[in-house]
Amino acid sequence: MGKYNCIIFDIDGTILNTERMNLVPLQRLIKEELGLEIQYENLLKYKAYAGKRTIEELGFKDVDKSYSKWVEYVNDFEEGAVLYDEISEVIKILDSKGIICAIASSKMKNQYEIDFEPTGLNKYIKCKVLAEDTKKHKPYPDPLLKVAQILNINPVQCMYIGDTIFDFKATKAAGMDFGIALWGADNLDGIEADFEFKRPSDILKELGL
Incomplete structure (x- = not known):
């Protein structure tokens, strides 16, 4: 590992x-x-x-x-949420290799059910912290730290992958490494990511999987 x-x-x-x-x-x-x-x-x-x-x-x-x-x-709205290319396969492979997949998002639970659950990826997610689960949201570290606490994992053993400055700030405040999802990011000002992922499969390459 x-x-x-x-x-x-x-x-x-x-x-x-x-x-x-x-x-x-x-x-x-x-x-x-x-x-x-x-x-x-x-x-x-x-x-x-x-x-x-x-x-x-x-x-x-x-x-x-x-x-x-x-x-x-x-x-x-006629255009619903769609999975980015490769992300489904990446999550499945991470899970199959024994790497825990979790979610920390500012999305409300009911919206999570509408947008995320139809993807079928829920079964690979071992922990999810959504908007209602913490009083403070990103850029505060609370959602990320709550994931680590629930899973009983040291924050330094976690990488957070997101697309905004708030994601980056929350990650650093939580003492975790940050990977920027360049496929979804449109403003990199102030973000000093530990990893720059051009596409989801780059996550697997970085981890040597």
């Missing part, structure tokens, strides 16, 4: 491509409720945020109500 006993994955932008299904409905909501036309590119930074925080940052008055409406629009 190499240095890492556990690979912890983010979901959005790492396992699942959910960018358009989240941001196009957000554009619609902003136009409807705030009367603003915001360019798609200017919404990309919110990919790093938990859903409700995005709504707060954008200045919606009734955060819970607007968030619920956004979720409704997301789930009605």
